Amino acid sequence: SLSLSIxxxxxxxxxxxxxxKKFLISxxxxxxxxxxxxxxxxxxxxxxxxxxxxxxxxxxxxxxxVRLSARFIWIRRLAKAMALxxxxxxxxxxxxxxxxxxxxxxxxxxxxxTTAAPSNAIRSTNERGTKAAVDASYPxxxxxxxxxxxxxxxxxxxxxxxxxxxxxxxxxxxxxxxTLLNGIFxxxxxxxxxxxxxxxxxxxxxxxxxxxxxxxxxxxxSPILFFDQPPEMSDMKRIIEQHLPRYDRxxxxxxxxxxxxxxxxxxxxVNIDDHLYERTVANDVDFRKAVADITLGPLNNNxxxxxxxxxxxxxxxxxxxxxxxxxxxxxxxxFATAFQGLTTDLDGKPIPPPPPFRRKESAFVPxxxxxxxxVSATASVxxxxxxxxxxxxxxxxxxxxxxxxxxxxxxxxxEVPLDLVKRxxxxxxxxxxxxxxxxxxxxxxxxxxxxxxxxxxxxxxxLMPVAFPRKRHTGDEEWSAGIANQWSFASLPLFVGKDLSRxxxxxxxxxxxxxxxxxxxxxxxKMVQDSLYNLxxxxxxxxxxxxxxxxxxxCISNVPGPQQPLAVAGKEVVAVEVVFPxxxxxxSLFSYRGRVSGNIVVDASTVPRPELxxxxxxxxxxxxxxxYNCK
Numbered sequence: 073s074l075s076l077s078i079x080x081x082x083x084x085x086x087x088x089x090x091x092x093k094k095f096l097i098s099x100x101x102x103x104x105x106x107x108x109x110x111x112x113x114x115x116x117x118x119x120x121x122x123x124x125x126x127x128x129x130x131x132x133x134x135x136x137x138v139r140l141s142a143r144f145i146w147i148r149r150l151a152k153a154m155a156l157x158x159x160x161x162x163x164x165x166x167x168x169x170x171x172x173x174x175x176x177x178x179x180x181x182x183x184x185x186t187t188a189a190p191s192n193a194i195r196s197t198n199e200r201g202t203k204a205a206v207d208a209s210y211p212x213x214x215x216x217x218x219x220x221x222x223x224x225x226x227x228x229x230x231x232x233x234x235x236x237x238x239x240x241x242x243x244x245x246x247x248x249x250x251t252l253l254n255g256i257f258x259x260x261x262x263x264x265x266x267x268x269x270x271x272x273x274x275x276x277x278x279x280x281x282x283x284x285x286x287x288x289x290x291x292x293x294s295p296i297l298f299f300d301q302p303p304e305m306s307d308m309k310r311i312i313e314q315h316l317p318r319y320d321r322x323x324x325x326x327x328x329x330x331x332x333x334x335x336x337x338x339x340x341x342v343n344i345d346d347h348l349y350e351r352t353v354a355n356d357v358d359f360r361k362a363v364a365d366i367t368l369g370p371l372n373n374n375x376x377x378x379x380x381x382x383x384x385x386x387x388x389x390x391x392x393x394x395x396x397x398x399x400x401x402x403x404x405x406x407f408a409t410a411f412q413g414l415t416t417d418l419d420g421k422p423i424p425p426p427p428p429f430r431r432k433e434s435a436f437v438p439x440x441x442x443x444x445x446x447v448s449a450t451a452s453v454x455x456x457x458x459x460x461x462x463x464x465x466x467x468x469x470x471x472x473x474x475x476x477x478x479x480x481x482x483x484x485x486x487e488v489p490l491d492l493v494k495r496x497x498x499x500x501x502x503x504x505x506x507x508x509x510x511x512x513x514x515x516x517x518x519x520x521x522x523x524x525x526x527x528x529x530x531x532x533x534x535l536m537p538v539a540f541p542r543k544r545h546t547g548d549e550e551w552s553a554g555i556a557n558q559w560s561f562a563s564l565p566l567f568v569g570k571d572l573s574r575x576x577x578x579x580x581x582x583x584x585x586x587x588x589x590x591x592x593x594x595x596x597x598k599m600v601q602d603s604l605y606n607l608x609x610x611x612x613x614x615x616x617x618x619x620x621x622x623x624x625x626x627c628i629s630n631v632p633g634p635q636q637p638l639a640v641a642g643k644e645v646v647a648v649e650v651v652f653p654x655x656x657x658x659x660s661l662f663s664y665r666g667r668v669s670g671n672i673v674v675d676a677s678t679v680p681r682p683e684l685x686x687x688x689x690x691x692x693x694x695x696x697x698x699x700y701n702c703k
Contacts, residue, residue: 228253270326270335270400272602273557276613278326278335278400282621282655283614287474289653291399294367295407296649302391303641305350305383311641312381315413317342321401321555322410323377340377347380355388360482366394367651368480368673390647393640402555404631404650405539410555415638415645423638449593453600456563457619463530465520466679467657468625473618477677480653485670486690487647490635490663493693495702500575502582505630508661508668509534509564509585510578511696512628515688517568523680532566532625535656538594560598562588566625574692574699618655626657633664 232250270278282288317323324337349372353359366382373380378398385391397407415423464470496507513532520530540558565584567577588594604613621627631650638645648664653673661670674682696702 270337271557272604274400275326275335276617277557278398279328279610281614281617282473283611283618285472285474286618286621286655287478288655289368289478289480290370292367292371292652293397293399293404293407294651295395295397295411296363296367296651297393297395297640297645298390298647298649299392299640299643300390300646301643302383302385302393303643305348307641308381308383308393309344309348311414312348313344316379316410317344319410319555321377322379325375325377326400342377346373346376349380349382350385351382352385352387356386359384359386359389359392363392363394363651364482366396367482368653371396371398399557403537403539403557403559404629406555406557408631408633415640416642418637418639418644420639420642423634423636445590446592446596449591449596453593453596457616457623459623460531461623462532462625465530465532465625466523467516467520467674468532468622469678473622473655477675479676480673481676481679481682482651483672483674483682483686484649485661485672485686488668488690488693490666490668492697492702493668496578496693496696496700499700499702500578500582502578503585504632506578506582506585507693507696508630509628510567510574510581511692512659512689513566513568513581514574514577514692514695515685516566516625518688518692519685520568522684529570530568532568533623534564534566535561535621535624535627536564537627537629538562540598560594560601561620562594562597563624564588574696578696621655624656626659627654628659628661630661631663633662635663635665637665 228250235249277291280288281291320339321337323342324339326335327338328335351362353362362384366384371378371380378401380396382394382396383391384394395407395411402410412423417423461470462468469476490504493504493507497504500507516532517530537559538561540560565580567580567584572580604616629650629652633648645664647667647669648662649669649671650660650662651671651673652658652660657672657674657679659670659672661668663669672682672686679685
């Protein structure tokens with residue numbers, strides 16, 4: 073009776089869930105005996121006659137669920153076809169270098185000149201780890217390796233299609249397995265051939281992370297070193313020539329691969345003279361205009377490695393060395409690493425390397441709350457571009473990106489003593505970052521209350537780039553792996569409520585940043601960010617970036633710099649700033665020699681009197697000090 077009950081139960085399940093009854097309940101047949109029936113039932117579909125017989129059986133069963141399931145058969149077939157199409161698109165983008173690209177690349181290598189070489193030390197540093205220098209000597213072996221790589225990728229794809237169409241493995245399972253195998257094989261071969269592929273974020277920054285209608289300024293980071301007495305250009309050229317081209321990305325240019333399958337870094341021989349510029353101005357007014365013209369415009373030449381340096385002599389005040397570096401080369405920590413060799417202490421001795429960057433993390437203890445935090449963080453990150461926009465304001469009008477204007481202007485923030493900020497931090501039990509964020513939130517509230525028609529309760533957020541730790545590399549690996557973009561955005565509220573005191577604003581800022589530090593949201597954001605740029609079509613990823621930026625009021629970054637005095641070519645660096653024009657207002661803070669300096673880059677057509685916002689920031693820091701009795 074027990075076996076009859078089980079058989080009856082399985083028969084009902086088989087009828088309701090559309091499994092072959094013979095496949096489930098026949099005691100005389102084994103799994104492999106029903107393979108042909110399984111393929112006919114699920115892979116190639118049913119014939120019209122079979123559908124009629126199956127419909128009669130369902131009607132006889134009298135189950136409403138069974139009758140409804142018959143209506144979804146074409147939806148299931150459509151989903152299967154879409155899955156197969158997704159697999160095909162994935163292989164088109166993810167297989168790697170195609171045969172045509174391999175042959176073209178090998179031809180380029182065979183045509184490289186072998187006699188024209190510079191008469192300086194750059195050639196030896198450029199050829200260190202250069203794939204082109206190695207492959208040019210073995211073009212035949214290079215072609216064989218790459219053709220073999222393409223054949224193996226095609227074989228893996230054919231195996232996945234066979235699993236789906238012959239054996240009966242579901243399409244999504246086949247896609248997952250073959251994509252995983254292709255990814256593992258591609259990763260191993262890339263490491264073997266040392267192909268300098270660009271990472272997804274590097275590629276997005278190189279070709280443009282926003283749609284054209286957003287009218288985003290070029291993603292150029294501009295660190296500025298100020299001098300009372302500037303160095304000589306000849307000394308600067310000698311130092312840069314000895315140090316900077318050793319890094320692969322400072323001696324390479326982004327190059328697209330054929331058929332839209334990605335971008336790569338192409339090595340170039342660096343001519344330092346192509347990257348250095350010099351000018352002289354008469355006074356501070358002309359100096360500020362020259363700084364704005366240099367930092368807010370595009371690079372002069374994108375056909376050479378994407379960096380340049382401008383030495384601006386000011387006869388009436390401070391001079392400056394302005395470095396301009398495309399963001400696709402690396403992030404702030406990368407630039408600090410690369411530029412360390414350009415500076416010394418005041419006695420001319422090399423600056424010791426900073427300790428490895430480490431982010432404070434609590435030990436992971438598996439628990440239900442941790443799982444809930446993971447689910448909540450994932451949901452918040454995925455839905456962030458779709459979240460409600462901030463309250464419209466002068467800083468972020470209720471208009472599409474790029475529709476208000478493209479002219480940017482720079483407002484310099486007053487320098488703030490870092491010791492004062494640390495005293496506030498210690499008294500309030502928060503971090504330096506919390507103090508600066510709360511001060512800028514208070515300045516933003518006062519600024520909007522002044523320039524807008526009436527005061528109101530506002531909802532405002534800021535995007536903050538968060539850097540990730542990276543391994544310290546030595547030897548040859550230092551010149552390639554040490555420079556990268558390892559960061560993602562974090563969304564933080566700006567507490568600009570009408571009824572908040574300064575101490576309450578600082579406490580709420582501390583609670584928000586603490587919640588973010590204890591959440592996996594930043595790591596999930598980076599995973600989503602890399603997956604988006606790697607898998608989604610370019611127009612989709614660009615629109616998502618525009619939605620993410622457009623939903624926030626501003627972007628703010630705070631970079632801690634060295635606190636000991638630095639010198640370049642024997643000349644003392646008296647101050648440091650970083651300028652970065654963005655598609656929304658960008659605030660850049662930098663600490664050096666016990667002072668916090670910075671600037672804000674805004675749309676000149678929509679933000680009136682940005683210098684007022686800068687002044688209010690300095691006032692808010694001092695008023696916070698008074699509130700905590702730190703003066």
